Amino acid sequence: MSTPVTILCGELGAGKTTLLSSLLESTDRELAVLVNDVGAINVDADLVEARTELETGEEVLALENGCICCGIGGEFSRSVVRLQRERAFDHLVIEASGVSEPEPIARQFVRGPAAGSYDLEAVVTVVDARRFFDRFAASDADAGDGELDLPTPSGPDDDGTRPLEDLVLEQVEFCDLLVVNKCDLVSEAEREHVVALLETLQPRAEIVTTEYGSLDPPNLLGVQRFDLESATEAAGWKRALEGDDEEGGHDHDHDHDDRHDHEGDHSDDRGHDGHDHAHPPDQYGITVDSYHRRRPFHPERLTALLESLPTELVRAKGLCWIAGRERQAITMSHAGDQTTLEVTGRWIASLSEDRQETYRRGQPDLEWDEKWGDRETRLALIGRDLDRDALLERLDDCLLTDDEMDDDWSTFENGAPTSTGEPIVLSSGEPSDGN
Structure with missing residues (x-):
């Protein structure tokens, strides 16, 4: 029987790790977690391990020095196949790097080596409500009543790297569940505006709003949402x-x-x-x-x-x-x-x-x-x-x-x-x- 998979995406700082940690503490399912970060030190994996009080940390599989959708894709596929072969668990949750595109990750579970062992249930994108409003929804620099002065992304690197804003919208446009997080930092009107814009950018996805990454496990696990063709065209x-x-x-x-x-x-x-x-x-x-x-x-x-x-x-x-x-x-x-x-x-x-x-x-x-x-x-x-x-x-x-x-x-x-x-x-x- 195939093991269900949930992919967790979202830009850096949106609250993916907080959401994942809360999920690990509140669910009664046996979860395996793959955490990906870009850098020599996998900070997110350390945070998840600390919050879940795991004795050995073996239940958290960390991939480092790359992005699971590109440079270390082969390592990723081998890791998830080996993980299922060597350990017993009910559900695999992948926390992708904030600079990962979700579609190539999803395809590895639909048409790649992991497709035979896993069933991709959902692609979840976490959105920082305050940052999303300021970046895409505010009419001018003074719009909104949030107190945080969050920085906007810097311009592209000299090598022509794709802008962060573009990647954020790619993550929004390829998913079936949008979690609008940090709603405590926006007004009700700003939150409604963010939700309306997200509905336009991704009409197919279900949208839930939350604060501090708090979400009941049934919203994330056990719900068969994903369809590759629909997600690709949505x-x-x-x-x-x-x-x-x-x-x-x-x-x-x-x-x-x-x-x-x-x-x-x-x-x-x-x-x-x-x-x-x-x-x-x-x-x-x-x-x-x-x-x-x-x-x-x-x-x-x-x-x-x-x-x-x-x-x-x-x-x-x-x-x-x-x-x-x-x-x-x-x-x-x-x-x-x-x-x-x-x-x-x-x-x-x-x-x-x-x-x-x-x-x-x-x-x-x-x-x-x-x-x-x-x-x-x-x-x-x-x-x-x-x-x-x-x-x-x-x-x-x-x-x-x-x-x-x-x-x-x-x-x-x-x-x-x-x-x-x-x-x-x-x-x-x-x-x-x-x-």
Whole structure:
């Protein structure tokens, strides 16, 4: 019989370890815990061991010096398989590092070596209510009545590391339970605003609110919530693009996880959970829109826009066609005041004629331009009190004019990425010193 698994995600300081410690003290189940941290000393594992009064600490399996979703994935898989073989327990709980993406971890239990031994029950993301409101929901720097002066994330590293805000929203968008923690640090109105925004970003997930990581075990254990295809497609920005597909009759998606890999090959792994979720109340001013154009952006004007996006734009994600990058399908991901541009594959139209024909036969409904093929821009836009028309007009102003369409696009100054694994990060706000 497969052992149930719960994955616990959330940014650094959200309260994952506190929640886990409380769970270990309050449940009567025999739990095995895998704690992952990035660093030579696994602080979280030490905290969990101390709080649960374990004599040997052997029930807490710690992976260090890496992230379980990437660099030490092989060690992770071997560890969880060995753990089940050598020890008896009722449930495995994984506390992922605050810099881990949940989807690659989940896939190891669905399609990886651990799939035969374990059954993934739930992916839980813990959200710091105060920090989330200040970062994504406050209208200005003075909004809210919390007393804590929490620092905002610093800008990207020189190597183009993806912004923390982007990772936070990835953790929110791929889960089936959202635990809004530290609600004692926000007002009731702020908490309701945070919940409404989370409902928009992840319509499928159940949301619970708490203080000090206090949550009854039945909310976390013994509830079969997880479905890989549903979780993959549940993000609010993906639903916005799907809605645009339904309206426009276009069903071509270049998302990195669905159709493009590093070699430019395409495969369709899409799914729909049919979940019908009410939109957040209009009183919060939260809107979800899409932007679809079949004309390229001018790289310089696009850069200028991305460096001055309105603060009311909470999330933007999708595919961009940038002049001078005729081969590269570039994903744009905006969160907070940071925007990442990253090559996630190739346009089908940039491949050889034989390969184009192969892909087009497999996608008979693919919208295709005789000259430009499948190149397009398709973005989802999620905002709060956002002037939608003004933003759409600014995006349109970034498109090439009729005269520019006839220019030599290689002469444009172009900072867009040219290959996978080399993201470009732009900031639309004053960089923080992290203090």
